[in-house]
Amino acid sequence: MYVCHCNVVTDRDILEAIANGAQCVADVARATGAGRTCGNCVDSLRDLVCKHCPVRAGRTTERPAERELGVAGAAR
C-alpha cells in the first residue's frame, strides 16, 4: 500500500527502514524519501513508526509538544 504518493513509498518500504534502524519520522524520511514533498503522509509515517519501531513500541502517537502541553490524543 502506498503511504507517500508524492515519492512512491509503500508501507513495506517504511517497515524495511524501521527494520534497518529508523526510529523516527525523520529517519524514515531520510531512508525512503517519504514525507518530503507535500507532507500529507507524515501522520501515517508517525503512526507506522510508533506501531512498529521496537524502540518506540508502547508509546503513544502523541507529539512531544502535545505531551508537554497535556493535549495528547485529544483529537485522535
Ligand code: FES
Ligand atoms: S504524500 Fe508524502 S510527501 Fe506528499
